[in-house]
Amino acid sequence: MGISELPSWVWARRRALAWLSAALLGGCVAQEPYHSGSGGEAGTGSGSTGGLDLAGSSGSGTAGGGSAGGSAEAGTGSGATAAMCRTSGECASPTPYCVGALGQCVECLSNKNCSGSGRPYCELEHYRCSNCLSDKNCTSLKPYCDTVGGECVECLSSTNCGGVDQVCDRQAHRCVPACQKNADCAADPDIPFCDPERNLCVECLSDDVCPSEAPHCDMATKTCVPCVANSDCAEPTPLCSLEQHRCVQCLANDDCSQDAMCNAGVCVNPK
Numbered sequence: 001m002g003i004s005e006l007p008s009w010v011w012a013r014r015r016a017l018a019w020l021s022a023a024l025l026g027g028c029v030a031q032e033p034y035h036s037g038s039g040g041e042a043g044t045g046s047g048s049t050g051g052l053d054l055a056g057s058s059g060s061g062t063a064g065g066g067s068a069g070g071s072a073e074a075g076t077g078s079g080a081t082a083a084m085c086r087t088s089g090e091c092a093s094p095t096p097y098c099v100g101a102l103g104q105c106v107e108c109l110s111n112k113n114c115s116g117s118g119r120p121y122c123e124l125e126h127y128r129c130s131n132c133l134s135d136k137n138c139t140s141l142k143p144y145c146d147t148v149g150g151e152c153v154e155c156l157s158s159t160n161c162g163g164v165d166q167v168c169d170r171q172a173h174r175c176v177p178a179c180q181k182n183a184d185c186a187a188d189p190d191i192p193f194c195d196p197e198r199n200l201c202v203e204c205l206s207d208d209v210c211p212s213e214a215p216h217c218d219m220a221t222k223t224c225v226p227c228v229a230n231s232d233c234a235e236p237t238p239l240c241s242l243e244q245h246r247c248v249q250c251l252a253n254d255d256c257s258q259d260a261m262c263n264a265g266v267c268v269n270p271k
Contacts, residue, residue: 084261
């Protein structure tokens, strides 16, 4: 039987074998097109560093794509917790701007946002407007920048006061007369005790001299405050803000229900 006389099924089998051989020797099979994570294109956003969403957009997810406001799945949001704001449109005064990487509404993202506030500099550790970021922003009358409070002050430590009979009141950031004993503090009933560590007249040295509305002595500042630990608080404000030493409802978004965000110690629903 000649080649031209082969049955049709033999030709079909030979064609199939030829196609298979070509595929094994370097042919390729079409793949499904790549799809980036939902909410953003691959490689967009702020990468793994969680940078600012300066434009107030939702593209501040991780480098694998996905918006900062996505679910808590891998590669989206700002870690294991879903972001509570995605754009500045979900925020309101006094914190009108959204840090997409954190999912938090803040006071400012740049100095431009502080214009007209009387505090011209945006402090980017806490995203708040301040009167100074460093000593170079201050004047000779108050030459030191208290970066915690964002204010120019007279002193930050007793070495700034320039005399053995002067110490720095680190609460008020003023140079005041030094003390050696409680009797040296009798002139001011609000600060009747001499702190032996700093030779400074202070409000308290222990809890037992503090009033009921502020029953705890903060041993860092020697002032009477409402709380120094969560155990000093109760519902509906069960957490102690160590920055303000007051009991609050929340310290972070995780302290709120899933559909709420923490704003200035209070759980609020985003717009």
